[in-house]
Amino acid sequence: MxxxxxxxxxxxxxxxxxxxxxxxxxxxxxxxxxxxxxxxxxxxxxxxxxxxxxxxxxxxxxxxxxxxxxxxxxxxxxxxxxxxxxxxxxxxxxxxxxxxxxxxxxxxxxxxxxxxxxxxxxxxxVSQLGRFPLPVEVIRFGYKQVMRRLLDAGICRSVKLREKNGTPFITDHQHYILDCQFDHIDDAPAINTFIRNITGVVETGLFxxxxxxxxxxxxxxxxxxxxxx
Known part of the structure; x- marks a missing residue:
């Protein structure tokens, strides 16, 4: 092997x-x-x-x-x-x-x-998406509002700001990433559309x-x- x-x-x-x-x-x-x-x-x-x-x-x-x-x-x-x-x-x-x-x-x-x-x-x-946390790239300004919208919508179990070495992880394009934990993702197109429509979201990791x-x-x-x- x-x-x-x-x-x-x-x-x-x-x-x-x-x-x-x-x-x-x-x-x-x-x-x-x-x-x-x-x-x-x-x-x-x-x-x-x-x-x-x-x-x-x-x-x-x-x-x-x-x-x-x-x-x-x-x-x-x-x-x-x-x-x-x-x-x-x-x-x-x-x-x-x-x-x-x-x-x-x-x-x-x-x-x-x-x-x-x-x-x-x-x-x-995998047979179904969702075990790996879904990354969501967001504008740094007001990112907690995006976290709140995600949690209030109830589409994911938890949301965590990604960190590296104890500080927020910054992407190549100077944004934050929120990692959204699901049990499973049943309707990827619908979830992708919903998250992308939240003001402050740049892009999701759903392809x-x-x-x-x-x-x-x-x-x-x-x-x-x-x-x-």
Whole structure:
């Protein structure tokens, strides 16, 4: 049986085959994408010509270290694909993302791509969303009002301001993140719409009708592709 990191590496290396010579593509964030970046760096050193639109400052740093040329959405006409990780993936292709705090830029890049491919280990593929806390990115001013609205609506069990080293976590775009704990999420589209309509909310970590497919690595060495649309 493979270790967790070996499983993630298998998925990342498998996904690298989707990035073709001359392609502009969205490059996600997270522990599985790390291995994709490493593999693409090797291929760039061997002559692969690509340009990546990164989804976070962390990805910028890793991609530059690997020698992957970068660009941004304002400089490209189209993105055939975006490849990113996820914290949870359900059988309908609905996702919870944002455990690393990059959900806003991840969603912008995913929305700009013709296809969003999710890469993850098998533990992220679940029968129903909701065990992983749902990240909600909010404006820092008046964030407690958003917390109150979420709790008063009764859609989640608890809401917690994300912290790092004892102080509020600040996203790349200078916002806070509220982590909303559910028992389970029955209607992801409705919850996504409700939360996004709360004044002060920037974006949610629910990715609905965005993923085209998922590449799932397993501990027995298999890499499985699941198509959603």
């Amino acid at each position: 493979l270790s967790s990191e070996e499983v993630k590496k298998n998925a990342g290396v498998f996904a690298a085959d989707l990035v073709k010579n001359g392609m502009n593509f969205g490059l996600g964030t997270g522990s599985t994408v790390y291995w994709l970046i490493r593999e693409l760096g090797v291929r760039v050193s061997q002559g692969l010509e690509i340009r990546a639109v990164p989804t976070s400052a962390q990805t910028v740093s890793l991609a530059l270290e690997a020698g992957i040329p970068l660009t941004d959405l304002d400089q490209v006409a189209q993105l055939p694909i975006a490849i990113d990780g996820a914290d949870e993936i359900d059988p309908q292709g609905q996702l919870i993302k944002g455990g690393g705090g990059a959900l806003l830029q991840e969603k912008i890049v995913a929305a700009a791509a013709e296809k969003m491919i999710v890469i993850a280990d098998g533990s992220k593929y 609905v009708r965005m993923a085209s497919s998922a590449i799932i690595g397993h501990s027995d060495g298999r890499v499985e592709t699941i198509n959603f649309r």
